[in-house]
Amino acid sequence: xxxVVESGGGLVQPGGxxxxxxxxxxxxxxxxxxxxxxxxxxxxxxxxxxxxxxxSTNYADSMKGRFTISRDNAKNTVYLQMNSLKPEDxxxxxxxxxxxxxxxxxxxxxxxxxx
Numbered sequence: 144x145x146x147v148v149e150s151g152g153g154l155v156q157p158g159g160x161x162x163x164x165x166x167x168x169x170x171x172x173x174x175x176x177x178x179x180x181x182x183x184x185x186x187x188x189x190x191x192x193x194x195x196x197x198x199s200t201n202y203a204d205s206m207k208g209r210f211t212i213s214r215d216n217a218k219n220t221v222y223l224q225m226n227s228l229k230p231e232d233x234x235x236x237x238x239x240x241x242x243x244x245x246x247x248x249x250x251x252x253x254x255x256x257x258x
Contacts, residue, residue: 152252165238
């Protein structure tokens, strides 16, 4: 059974940092690209960052230089280090991977950026 579970969200002040984690089980984790998405209230879900099985990374323009995606295949976990957080980064952050047959999403973790 495939499971994707995010953690690490919370309340942080503007300019602060958070590290999100996403643990996947029931899959051969190392062969899949993993991605972080986010969705703010009233907005569409958007891609934040992606890391391939070969550790190549890609970021949305507004996250470049502030966010870092990484993975630990031994722990079946992908991380999102978020620095210099802004109020507009507040959203529910989701982890996703895709097989040729379907997408698997986690339940999301809430990030709130407020003073």
